[in-house]
Amino acid sequence: MSQISAKAVKDLRDKTGVGMMDCKKALEETQGDMQKAIEYLRKKGAALAAKRADREASEGVIEIRIDDAAKTGVILEVNCETDFVARGEDFTGFAASLADLALANGSTTRDEILAASIGDEKVDDAIKAMTGKLGEKIDVKRIGVLKTESGVIASYLHPGAQLGAIIEMAVAPSQDAEEIARDMAMQVAAAAPIVVDRSKVPSDSIEKEKEIYRQQALSQGKPEQFVDKIITGRLEKYYQEVALLEQAFIKDSNMKVQGVLDEYAKTHDTEISVAGFVRYQLGE
Incomplete structure (x- = not known):
């Protein structure tokens, strides 16, 4: 077998981003054929992805x-x-390209992304190749999508790209509308509501909260006849935490979100x- 040149190894590294030693081995295994070496490395990446399938992938980015x-x-x-890989250009660039796609x-849906094509290969295969390149499990965990015909969609991404939100506002489009929509997206990201208004809180969640408040009150020695009143009061505070419209506005704590919209x-x-929102925090 002819000697593999340093230039060929460098060219393969430039094309794939894989380490020099792995590139040299790939070229040796394929008798210096650049295209076969690329395929060899992709297959190796797929094998590595399979080996790392059970690893915990809890770092990353929100796009x-x-x-x-x-x-x-x-x-x-x-x-x-x-976190080291999450901050690297290879990973962040790849994540950005998936969001663009x-x-x-x-x-x-996640399945639709994996089945889509990025460049000349399926996203699922590109993820396996990236796993081989970076030596870590790479995964698309989840995707949220909002669409509107007559309203406005806005977003907020916290510095560090580990927390973000998108929101759909039913409002006539304008620069002011986009500005208040961004404020609402920031509110969602910062205050972590779970529903738009209290009517959307699942009944089983309410019953669970009531039971917790009842047990707390009784364990504190509160008289039975006052327990229901205590539960009602604490449930009101619960709504103010989980219902977006009842939260204190992050830019002016003297106002409720509903008050900001009314104004x-x-x-x-x-x-x-x-109309709706989606909030992602890394690793949730």
């Missing part, structure tokens, strides 16, 4: 994309194993409401 018309929003969590392709509606002589 968000909003289309130019502010009518579609995508939020995506892409995971790896370590999800928006451009109209992907709404906007009055000032602009229009209707405005929150």
Whole structure:
């Protein structure tokens, strides 16, 4: 077998991003054939991905994309194993390309992303190749999508890309509408509501909270006749924590979110409401 040149090894590394020793071995195994060496490394990446399938991938990034018309929003969590890899250009660039693809392709589920094509290969294969390149399990954990025909979609991504939110506002589009929508997205990210308003809180969650408050009150020696009143009071505080419209506004704690929307509606002589939101925090 002819000697593998240093230039060939470097060329393969430039094409694949894989380490020099692995590139040299790939070229040796394929008698210096560059295309076969690339295929060899991709297969090796797939094998490594299979070996690492049971590893915990809890680091990574949250990616968000909003289309130019502010009518579609995508939020995506892409995971790896370590913070070191999560901050690297290879991983962040790959995660960014997946988010771009999800928006451009109209992907709404994890399976749809994995089945889509990025460049000339399936995303699922690209993930396996990236796993081989970085030596860590790479995974698309989840995707959230919001669409509106007549409203506005906005987003907020916290510095560090580990927390973000997208929100759909039912409001006539304008610069002011986009600004208040961004404020609402920031509210969702910072205050972590689980529903828009109290009517959307699942009944089983309410019953669970009631039972917790009842046991707390009784264990504190509260008289039985006062327990229901105590439960009602604590349930009100619960709603103010989990229902977006009842939360204190992060930019002015003296106002409720609903009050901010009411003020906007009055000032602009229009209707405005929150149609939905998606909030992702890394590793949740």
